[in-house]
Amino acid sequence: MDTLTRLQAMSDRDTYSTAEIALSNRNKGMPLDLLRHDITPVGAHYTLTHFDIPFLDPETYRLEIGGLVDAPLSLALGDIQAGSAKTVAVTLECAGNGRSRLDPRPTNMPWGLEAIGTAEWTGVPLHEVMALAGIRPQAVELVFSAPDEGTQKGIRHYYQRSLAIAECQRHEVMLAWAMNGRPLEPQHGAPLRLIVPGWYGMASVKWLTGIEAVAEPFMGPQQAGSYNIRKSPDDPGERITRIRVRALMTPPGRPDFPTLERTADAGPTRLFGRAWSGEATVEQVEVGIDGDWHEAVLGEQVGDFAWRSWSFLWQATPGEHELSCRAADALGRSQPLEQDWNEGGYCNNMVQTIRVRVE
Amino acid sequence: MDTLTRLQAMSDRDTYSTAEIALSNRNKGMPLDLLRHDITPVGAHYTLTHFDIPFLDPETYRLEIGGLVDAPLSLALGDIQAGSAKTVAVTLECAGNGRSRLDPRPTNMPWGLEAIGTAEWTGVPLHEVMALAGIRPQAVELVFSAPDEGTQKGIRHYYQRSLAIAECQRHEVMLAWAMNGRPLEPQHGAPLRLIVPGWYGMASVKWLTGIEAVAEPFMGPQQAGSYNIRKSPDDPGERITRIRVRALMTPPGRPDFPTLERTADAGPTRLFGRAWSGEATVEQVEVGIDGDWHEAVLGEQVGDFAWRSWSFLWQATPGEHELSCRAADALGRSQPLEQDWNEGGYCNNMVQTIRVRVE
Numbered sequence: 001m002d003t004l005t006r007l008q009a010m011s012d013r014d015t016y017s018t019a020e021i022a023l024s025n026r027n028k029g030m031p032l033d034l035l036r037h038d039i040t041p042v043g044a045h046y047t048l049t050h051f052d053i054p055f056l057d058p059e060t061y062r063l064e065i066g067g068l069v070d071a072p073l074s075l076a077l078g079d080i081q082a083g084s085a086k087t088v089a090v091t092l093e094c095a096g097n098g099r100s101r102l103d104p105r106p107t108n109m110p111w112g113l114e115a116i117g118t119a120e121w122t123g124v125p126l127h128e129v130m131a132l133a134g135i136r137p138q139a140v141e142l143v144f145s146a147p148d149e150g151t152q153k154g155i156r157h158y159y160q161r162s163l164a165i166a167e168c169q170r171h172e173v174m175l176a177w178a179m180n181g182r183p184l185e186p187q188h189g190a191p192l193r194l195i196v197p198g199w200y201g202m203a204s205v206k207w208l209t210g211i212e213a214v215a216e217p218f219m220g221p222q223q224a225g226s227y228n229i230r231k232s233p234d235d236p237g238e239r240i241t242r243i244r245v246r247a248l249m250t251p252p253g254r255p256d257f258p259t260l261e262r263t264a265d266a267g268p269t270r271l272f273g274r275a276w277s278g279e280a281t282v283e284q285v286e287v288g289i290d291g292d293w294h295e296a297v298l299g300e301q302v303g304d305f306a307w308r309s310w311s312f313l314w315q316a317t318p319g320e321h322e323l324s325c326r327a328a329d330a331l332g333r334s335q336p337l338e339q340d341w342n343e344g345g346y347c348n349n350m351v352q353t354i355r356v357r358v359e
Numbered sequence: 360m361d362t363l364t365r366l367q368a369m370s371d372r373d374t375y376s377t378a379e380i381a382l383s384n385r386n387k388g389m390p391l392d393l394l395r396h397d398i399t400p401v402g403a404h405y406t407l408t409h410f411d412i413p414f415l416d417p418e419t420y421r422l423e424i425g426g427l428v429d430a431p432l433s434l435a436l437g438d439i440q441a442g443s444a445k446t447v448a449v450t451l452e453c454a455g456n457g458r459s460r461l462d463p464r465p466t467n468m469p470w471g472l473e474a475i476g477t478a479e480w481t482g483v484p485l486h487e488v489m490a491l492a493g494i495r496p497q498a499v500e501l502v503f504s505a506p507d508e509g510t511q512k513g514i515r516h517y518y519q520r521s522l523a524i525a526e527c528q529r530h531e532v533m534l535a536w537a538m539n540g541r542p543l544e545p546q547h548g549a550p551l552r553l554i555v556p557g558w559y560g561m562a563s564v565k566w567l568t569g570i571e572a573v574a575e576p577f578m579g580p581q582q583a584g585s586y587n588i589r590k591s592p593d594d595p596g597e598r599i600t601r602i603r604v605r606a607l608m609t610p611p612g613r614p615d616f617p618t619l620e621r622t623a624d625a626g627p628t629r630l631f632g633r634a635w636s637g638e639a640t641v642e643q644v645e646v647g648i649d650g651d652w653h654e655a656v657l658g659e660q661v662g663d664f665a666w667r668s669w670s671f672l673w674q675a676t677p678g679e680h681e682l683s684c685r686a687a688d689a690l691g692r693s694q695p696l697e698q699d700w701n702e703g704g705y706c707n708n709m710v711q712t713i714r715v716r717v718e
Binding site for chain 1: 373374375376377378379380381382383384385387388390392393395396400401402403404406408409410411412414459466467468469470471473508509510511515541544545546547610613614615616617618619622
């Protein structure tokens, strides 16, 4: 059976719905060939939007800060940019990255492993802006609001997420207006977004128009109703926070189109990739060659909250091979070889495997 | 049956393979919410790459011009940029746009309708650079070569395409190094690419490293073996050239996630979209409301080879509605209501339809 025939005769496990393909055509992954770049080009950084991409005119834009604060504020973009701007490289990853590899597969954006990117974000620390308003002692969280609107699980709502006050005080949490040195593009949250380094992407609210200090934990649909790790439908679940440790590899060799099956030439082949963790420094990457694990050489971290490169010289011999990679961080956390299934298909850092034929 | 259950129980027609989802996760469409922008943000412009994205160092980059020329040239990027640079807005569309709507669906990148984008490309006219080399009279075509390599239909090759000499002499065909005012990003062909305004995207060769003047029509895999309109597998086919007329609409209302089903509020609703043709000026756009066609108001063209906007005020009444749009150009060409099927799923400009529930 040739490859195309085989593809067309695949099992149920390998069939996707029209809705999934529509999600995939709309949301964007970073092709893993681009792992070579320390900083992901703007046009290759992953994006995931639940609803339509809003348009906010930077000339008339306001950020409204209210709730449990001493002085409610309505800030123009220029007011925010007058703060002490800094630029930080941050690796972001969608909490659903890897979802399409789960069995059974949750119905949602069917990410392969491309829901990643590292950008240089320019902005001001959130805590500096909030200090102007003065958060009152009764506040336990800040709620971040955006104008993108739709329904999910039958509830019509705007995209909103919250963070505990202590998290908001971290120096690296910022209100960002530029990405890789240029104003945010619309699909990345123009003109202003939150960036929460170390956390999965759902926390970094795009098109930020409101911040409210609240006395009780926020229970909106994107907080209590989604982005939780549930082992069953009635499991209240555990909130998703920091990015789990992960290594990814640029597939070696060359692809077939449209099957994307890969072939490489025999001989010394440098395998290359990136590794990151939102919880601690990556201290080890191992490369699996047909199930045998070997130590990779680590490069520098691109930033405190950004990935580091790794490489490994593989002596490629003719035949079929399965390549893998896995990272471990300073907290001793590593990646599972088997899926860690949950209802939403979140936070799955099962090791990547690549099949390649060497000739 | 609720929507999710319905999605999960869909017919064969609506099942996609793992290879298709991998293609879809790798290649990028422009969300139709971004039709509002005259010029597509770099990060939202569609990309389609057959093989891996190569990296060419702009410092050491050379464009080699040879074959039937008086003076073969090896040009650095700076040599090319020393020419008479101009910036032109061009709408590009993948020849496979709309493929996922075909029945039966060809196995290839399963585009919805997002394989589009309009950018401002900066470069020099190809004919000016070729005049330095001097094309000999025996030459019938120029062959454009790039270093992206893989297999397709069993043939290992680099991506190469050709154009007839007369086409290459058009003033608007350019060697471009910038997109929307900035150096090309890797996935868009850095550091130099061809731009062939009016043609489907396969002609605008990215990562351009070679131009060869040849005495016979080029028959490489991406020219004779692909990008042809074939009604059956043994049909030699007709070459794909210019972009067929098309109108697209930003879906009104708000989406559900993850089904992307749409709901809008009753009352006056401004429908908005874009229309373009690679063959002639778009002279008419009509909007279909439940099968009745109405004239839309046209905006200015963004450029000679770029789209124009259109709008229509719809009186949305409660219930289920089907919205469509279709354009006609100065040559009298319009869009079919039924699919124009071919083996590769190319050049399909069947009208868009959007279902929306008004409440």
